[in-house]
Amino acid sequence: MEEKSRSVSVAAWKFWPNRLKDSFMFGFNEDNTKVVHAACIVCKKHCDRIQRGYGGKVVNDVTTYGENGTNWILRYNLERHLNSEGHLKCVEIENGELPTQTSIARLWGCQKQRAENAIKPLVRTALYVSRKELPFNAFADLLQLCADNGGKITTSYGNREGCKAFIHILAEEILSSIRNEVHEKVNFFSWMVDGSTVAKRKLSYESELIYIRIAHECKPAVHEIDLISMKEYVRVDANNLYHATLRSLLSFLIPDLTTNCETPIENLVELIKPFSSKIIGAGADGAAVNFGCKTGLLKKWEDVCPGRLIKVHCYSHRIELASKDALIPHFKQVIDFLIDIYYHFRNSPKERAAVCNAAEKLQIAVVSVPKSQGTRFVAHTLNALHALKTNWIVYIHHFTNQREAESDMKAEKFLVNLHSFKFYILCRQYEDIVNWVSATSIAIQSDHDGSSIIDATKQIKRLKMKLTSMELRGGPAERKALDAYDRGDLNCTPLPFRFTRHEDGGQTKRKKETYKNLLIVVELVLCLPFSNAVVERGFSCSRQILTDWRSHLGHNMIKDLLLIATRKEQFEDGAIRENLVNKASARFMGSDGTSERGLVKRR
Template sequence: MSCTVCKRFKETADKSSVMYKGCSTFRIGTLQSHATNKAHLKCIDRDWEQNPCDEGPMVDAVRQCLLERKEKIMKLFNTAYYVAQKEKPFVEYQHLLDLQKKNGLDIPKHYTSDNACRRFIPFIFETLKKPQLQNIQNARVISVLADGSTDKSTVEQELVYVRYILDGEPVSQFLSIEEVNNGNAQGILQSIEGAFDRYNLMDWKDKLVGFGSDGAAVMIGCRNGVAALLKADIPWLIPIHCVAHRLELAVLRAIQDNEMFKKVKDVLIHIYKQYHFSPKQLREIKLIAAAMDHSMPKPSNLDGARWMPHHHKALKILLASYKPLVAHFEHIVQGRTTTADGIGRANSVLQLLRNYKGVYFCHFLSDVLEVLSILSQQYQKDDLTLSMALQCTENALLSLIALQHRPGEYVQRFLESVNQDGKFEGVELQHYDVNNHFHDIKAAIIDSVRAHISSRMDDIDKGHILQHAKVLDPAEWPLVMDRQQLATFGDHEIESLCDHFNGLLQNLGCDVNQLRYHEWIDLKNYLLRIQARHQGMKVVWKELFSVHKDRFPNILILVEIILVLPLSTSVCERGFSFMKRVKSDWRASLTTEMLRRLLFIAIEGPSLHAFDASLSFDMWLTGGKRRRRYVYGEAESSSDSENDS
């Protein structure tokens, strides 16, 4: 017995092979070994080149068989992708396949266990990750966003995101999650470097322009923080403390010492504890609310990762269920159905809720937190840029000033609801004075909030390189400029930006003189002519990057640098929410490698409808340690499974 193909191509064949020499033993192991021999496969390729067999009924039948089998396996890949994207455990894979079989779908008999789903995930991850890595590699400049937390297995993890320009718009995408061996700045920096080394992105520091973090000392410390260590190698780097975190700190510092706020906060805590820890009390107030034809949402906790949204939500629930709350606490005091401490807490709540000044302040505080919550939500957008941050900050400050001089939405509704006898929703308010609008209290709170927000945003508004970057936003330009003013407007700021990023601009091949003396004047004239102030810079920059990149080749590099600066790290907080759902108490044994894959699929993966399983299938078919025999099926072995669950 011998191989006729190898005999035909003697110069390519392995002459030491028994199938080339000929053998008299008919053993399947001999055939299998020869079938995977590299020299034999080369002979097969040469034979196919000389005698291609791509026509005929037999070829068509085999091709159809392979296609049908591929479509079946792709159903399994789609199911595995759904499991990963929806953050479900691997055991759900089997149940979903059983459901599909019950609904009449033709599902293969093999690769149907949770181990098969686990083995499909790396191939899905690789096919989805490849385009992202290519985009990062092609990006001229990038910024890094990083934040740390502890997962369910008490492992300290560092989330790493990358921000760059994609199709003319800034995007922040999940890069990796890395274990932190040491919680100091050096250890965190090693984790960030490990994320880039993992994907062979060796030149990332050469094009790094910004570093975003939550403001912890270990991250932005001016001497030994991660930003300081990076800045030692990258002199043009701009470390940025997340504006959403700054806003939280500013507002908390501004009103935490206000006496009225302390009273409102104590009342909100009492109400939450009253109904969170006592099903009996919650049941009673729901009955009272139903009798009054009121809805009664469950009071919420004040604690959380975000201070403002939790306080605002608790305050809105208090105002929406004001009447049932007063009735229930009056019942507690009059009926003496609880402990002395409970009656004391009920009296303290009623003291605020029956007082005109207390109820007025609750509505006023709701107006203030409404403005600040909208600002916080805008700060948390993924596509937040410097011009957008400046604009929404100014809008919020103007809205706060307006609250000093006229009633806000909540206060106006309250004033309209109070009748001439001083009753609000049937409750008589003590110390009612229709002419008292507590201007001193409102002015003190609003002035304090504005002052703290302005002080926290100082590096953007003045005395920082970011202040010069505002010149690229037409919304910051004077409303009226004559020709002479336009000719020299912004020259100092552009020169400062070019000086700061000089090393980077040279590395990117930017002609700084062309930028300063020609393209800047051309860009100013163009932006005024198209009235960019009214179009929105997001639309304008996208058009410039796609249509006019040859007209402004140098100054668009500077624009790209400013657009990728990471003003907010809220995307990292959302990443940790994904991590907590994926690596839950029931999946605490997930390794960091598998967690990394699952997080990327859940965060950056396309919709199930847009997912193309054929790419993952092709990689799976050719990427195994041994040749896939998917036409006939392949027995699954527990030894192939990874130590993940």
């Protein structure tokens, strides 16, 4: 059947109002004497959206004059169309007066927003569980408590598996924000690594913790990025550590990259080369596996950043090593006494109970002497000396009773030192030195307050000046003890030692270069990792995570929990915490409104 049509002559069309001419596209016959076709410009542009979002006459009118156009050229019909509901809605869309979504899309968007709002309380609760180190089974109980208090809590994902899924999403969002900052806001970054023997005892394999240090707008920040499992490697040596650290940094910089322990090192080096210009420093403790001059981990990393990598031996560890080298020959008696007293009470619950009874009778609060030997920062030694000073009278009372009751030779050995005034003065003199050294070590460990490697170097210089002055007139604790016992005539001989820095082969020296932008120089200096104390604190967090309630955690879950636990101070700020919850909820729902992880079935 032939389609009906009606044309109008061009001569008559020329007298039509401009409103019609501007709103329609017109088609002419071959000799341009008649107008045979007309289509509404606005309706043709937005026809698809009207068809998806509306129905009935509105769609028919827009389709007739917009999508297909009409061959029935009648001025009255065209003017009627311009006043129709369908055309007016298209004009509103064109002018931006209607939302860009169709009704179905708007409905789906509302559903997605409602789903995100329903997920947020669950994400917020999962963050609370991870921050407070609660067992995952407490997640469902906390949600039930919220529901009992009148909160609207969805029943989906309300189990321990849902809690794990939310914690993983939170950790992914944290890592993504750090990654974006490294890629977009900073020019340089450095990394720090340290191994964990605690994780080896708990999890039966060695773990390595990786941190990065960045500086944005002259404000340094340290972030944990990975907890490396060395389980898949045969042994923990420099080659395997090199391979593992390359994989760790690549997985951080390129999140979609997949590697394994069998990926050739040459391939990993080629992949990380585009980022090598940003890597300006590496920090570690002084273990041979890290600082070996020929086959150490940081020596191998020079292949990635040839001539640019600044290798820094942790200042806090160097102070600890230097203090041992300088002080052990002169204070060996005090150091051995602290070790003996620690193991004496640690290995005997009966002795600990007897000391507590003696302290109760004397009305003195007894303090346990902590472990001070081994690879520990100097502050542990200071704590041990303070505990010894607090318990001095209690120990004399306890060991005297023990010697009279059991004729114990160990008690006699302890009493010889405890009754010696010279030993007491030696302890106070040792306390003076360790107090200053410990203050410097703690100041260097607090690298989150905006300090740099230059500030750490100044701290060490000030410490050397204090120790030099002490050689001349003694320390405050020593002088106080002499005055208290009216023994000013008993002066200990000034110690003939020099507090020398534990050298690292000059790895911290930099080549002189000329920089045109001073801020870049400042950022570079602030990025240098002068202390590994933050990594040690990460391991302390891991010990708190691996509790009796969480004895069967997998490696990936420990990594996620550690990523959140190392940011406890940041999450005290409600705005930061809520921003993370919002982003994690959106990430969990996915860009298309569906969960990335799928539905977690309730058990």
